[in-house]
Amino acid sequence: MTGTVTARGEAVVPGRPDEGIWSIDLSALDASPDAALADVGDRSLALEALLDALDVPRQMRSTTGMTVREEFDHVEGKQVHRGFRAQTLLTVRLQDPSLAGRLIQGAIERAKATVRGPVWWIAPDNPARLEACRRATLAAKRKAEAYAEALGLRLGGVAEVREPSSEVHPLPRASGGVLRAMAEPAIEVDPGELNVEAQVEVSFHLEG
Numbered sequence: 303m304t305g306t307v308t309a310r311g312e313a314v315v316p317g318r319p320d321e322g323i324w325s326i327d328l329s330a331l332d333a334s335p336d337a338a339l340a341d342v343g344d345r346s347l348a349l350e351a352l353l354d355a356l357d358v359p360r361q362m363r364s365t366t367g368m369t370v371r372e373e374f375d376h377v378e379g380k381q382v383h384r385g386f387r388a389q390t391l392l393t394v395r396l397q398d399p400s401l402a403g404r405l406i407q408g409a410i411e412r413a414k415a416t417v418r419g420p421v422w423w424i425a426p427d428n429p430a431r432l433e434a435c436r437r438a439t440l441a442a443k444r445k446a447e448a449y450a451e452a453l454g455l456r457l458g459g460v461a462e463v464r465e466p467s468s469e470v471h472p473l474p475r476a477s478g479g480v481l482r483a484m485a486e487p488a489i490e491v492d493p494g495e496l497n498v499e500a501q502v503e504v505s506f507h508l509e510g
Contacts, residue, residue: 306461307449308505311442316495317430322396322420325366326409329389329416335370338388345413346390352408356401358394367391396420402491422493434500435465442504450508458507466501 326349330341353363368391373384396402402420409415424430443457450457 304455304508304510306505306507307446307453307457308462308503309442309445309449310466310501310503311438311440311445312499312501313434313437313441315430315434315437315498315500317424317428317433317498319399319422319493319496320397320425320428321423322399322402322491322493323423324394324396324402324405324417324419326392326394326413327389327416327418328392328413329387331373331385331387333385335386335388338386339370342388342390345415346392349392349409349413349415352405352412353394356404356408358396358401358405362395362397364393365390366393395423399491399493403489406489406491420491420493422496424496424498428498430496430498431500434498435502438500438502439463439504442502443506446504446506450506453508456509458509460504461507462503462505464503466503 328342328345328349330338330345332338332341368389370386370388373387375382375384394405396405406417409417447457
């Protein structure tokens with residue numbers, strides 16, 4: 303052995319998302335906090351009924367925020383009390399993107415909700431992640447072989463493998479943004495593909 307050489311390999315592989323994550327905001331302004339909470343509560347029940355009808359499992363929905371606060375306006379330099387706003391935020395994860403259109407339309411029509419999303423997510427065991435890791439490793443080996451050849455040496459066994467990072471980035475496309483208005487019955491949501499990036503550093507022994 304005459305030492306080691308370390309090379310970094312990188313790869314980018316497109317992959318279909320495993321889940322789409324949606325945020326559904328229910329908000330009500332009323333003269334009293336109890337009335338505002340009752341309004342949001344009634345609409346939350348309507349939203350839960352919709353999710354049950356869509357067969358969204360309980361573990362795929364979670365309440366991620368709930369607030370009640372006073373609201374004021376500033377009119378001609380004076381603070382004017384508007385009432386009390388109750389707000390709750392529900393996060394819904396969909397593995398079937400074909401349900402997204404019905405979720406958006408139903409949440410807006412039945413619960414008067416504001417819908418934000420989606421954020422697409424790729425699971426750790428998604429084939430695209432594993433393929434990106436494989437390609438990054440091969441790229442590192444090719445670089446190390448080039449270094450060894452330039453030095454008049456041969457590449458030996460692996461001494462160390464390190465994974466600096468693995469990232470997911472959306473491919474350029476129009477954003478869905480915030481949906482408040484009436485959704486069209488035929489609305490479709492296409493998850494498209496995400497770019498999965500993998501990096502790896504591999505150290506090899508060098509042989510003379």
